[in-house]
Amino acid sequence: MRKVLVMEDEEYIREFVVINLKRSGYDVIEADTGQKAMEYIDTVPDIDIAILDVMLPDTDGFTVCKYIRQRSQTMGILMLTAKTQEMDKVTGLMSGADDYVTKPFSPAELTARIDALYRRVAMSDKDTKNEISCPPFKLNTKSRTLYKNEKIIELTQVEYAIIKNFIENPETAMSREEILNTVWGKDFFGELKIVDVNVRRIRKKIEEDPAEPQYIQTIWGYGYKWSIPAQG
Numbered sequence: 001m002r003k004v005l006v007m008e009d010e011e012y013i014r015e016f017v018v019i020n021l022k023r024s025g026y027d028v029i030e031a032d033t034g035q036k037a038m039e040y041i042d043t044v045p046d047i048d049i050a051i052l053d054v055m056l057p058d059t060d061g062f063t064v065c066k067y068i069r070q071r072s073q074t075m076g077i078l079m080l081t082a083k084t085q086e087m088d089k090v091t092g093l094m095s096g097a098d099d100y101v102t103k104p105f106s107p108a109e110l111t112a113r114i115d116a117l118y119r120r121v122a123m124s125d126k127d128t129k130n131e132i133s134c135p136p137f138k139l140n141t142k143s144r145t146l147y148k149n150e151k152i153i154e155l156t157q158v159e160y161a162i163i164k165n166f167i168e169n170p171e172t173a174m175s176r177e178e179i180l181n182t183v184w185g186k187d188f189f190g191e192l193k194i195v196d197v198n199v200r201r202i203r204k205k206i207e208e209d210p211a212e213p214q215y216i217q218t219i220w221g222y223g224y225k226w227s228i229p230a231q232g
């Protein structure tokens, strides 16, 4: 469910925001102080959006905004500012907020802004989920591209499928039969040698020294294992 944190100390404004968000199908977490908001940021998983009031009794919205940005680049942040605080909009955006709404606002305005922000968050979330990171490698499962140190490694579709299977199962011994079944399908009556041939080709593309492979380890008499060398 779409989850929103609402940080606002004035109870009637908070209630107004909460009721309208719930009506629009959001799951809402309420905080009446900056301290509580930061606690929720650390303890509640999968918050999509934070609505932050600027003026609070214990801290201010910008501090909480920065606190969130140190932990998440993808969470949507909308600031609630008062009309007299024109400068706050600039400060808010500088602290990492995505948008702001000036008080007083209508329920329709707030919901429209939150919906728009949520769509952006959901999109960027999908983008990051299309990527499997395994330094120095990165696999984009949407474009079916492998990167090593941000450089594209040209792969055939079969090589890509083998690498994907490896990266998704690190440090796992995989028999050649398993690899053959996963990549070529159970109905493929090919020889196991085809796995070896492809692995040899992939090693040439990704290993520093294909004769001394670091990433794709051979398990003699069995198959292969994707290994991640210790960094540094």
Ligand code: CA
Binding pocket: 008, 009, 010, 053, 054, 055, 056
């Ligand atoms: Ca306030």
